[in-house]
Amino acid sequence: MQSDITITVDGTEHHTTVDTRTTVLDLLRERLGVTSPKKGCDHGQCGSCTVLLDGRRHLTCLALAVAHDGAEVTTAAGLSEGEELHPVQQAFLDHDGLQCGYCTPGQVCSAVGMLDEAKQGHPSHVTEDLEAEADLTDDEIRERMSGNLCRCGAYAGILAAVRESAGRA
Numbered sequence: 001m002q003s004d005i006t007i008t009v010d011g012t013e014h015h016t017t018v019d020t021r022t023t024v025l026d027l028l029r030e031r032l033g034v035t036s037p038k039k040g041c042d043h044g045q046c047g048s049c050t051v052l053l054d055g056r057r058h059l060t061c062l063a064l065a066v067a068h069d070g071a072e073v074t075t076a077a078g079l080s081e082g083e084e085l086h087p088v089q090q091a092f093l094d095h096d097g098l099q100c101g102y103c104t105p106g107q108v109c110s111a112v113g114m115l116d117e118a119k120q121g122h123p124s125h126v127t128e129d130l131e132a133e134a135d136l137t138d139d140e141i142r143e144r145m146s147g148n149l150c151r152c153g154a155y156a157g158i159l160a161a162v163r164e165s166a167g168r169a
């Protein structure tokens with residue numbers, strides 16, 4: 001079955017017809033040529049396909065495109081303002097938070113999303129005081145970023161980059 005949808009990606013609106021089984025990830029990469037989100041596992045286990053979907057981090061390999069008709073997608077590539085990098089992108093560079101770079105767009109989107117979640121007071125699995133403002137300790141950062149795997153093992157740099165982005169460097 002086919003369905004007409006509209007989706008805005010990094011500020012560009014697309015009107016397209018999709019098979020109802022098409023994931024947002026396949027729509028982005030295969031149909032729209034947006035290759036910033038990466039397909040790692042295609043099973044929701046690695047986080048490399050993470051984007052901001054209507055402002056919240058989302059695994060696009062598990063999201064059906066028809067369910068997100070009218071959505072706004074921001075990929076890691078869309079976070080920068082022209083030549084000027086987003087502070088989280090810059091922090092990844094400054095702290096050597098990448099090696100091959102395959103997981104990096106997902107890590108960057110996830111970091112941006114999780115910093116916003118923390119700012120809004122969302123607790124994580126390791127948050128002890130559910131009433132207090134989220135304190136982004138290293139344990140909190142590791143837990144909140146645990147859905148993003150890095151096969152190169154650049155975790156030390158990723159942690160440092162997110163720590164700095166959280167204002168704790």
Ligand code: FES
Nearest residue numbers: 040041042047061
């Ligand atoms: S490709 Fe989506 S979580 Fe791995």
Ligand code: FES
Nearest residue numbers: 099103150151152
């Ligand atoms: S930098 Fe290579 S998978 Fe993370």
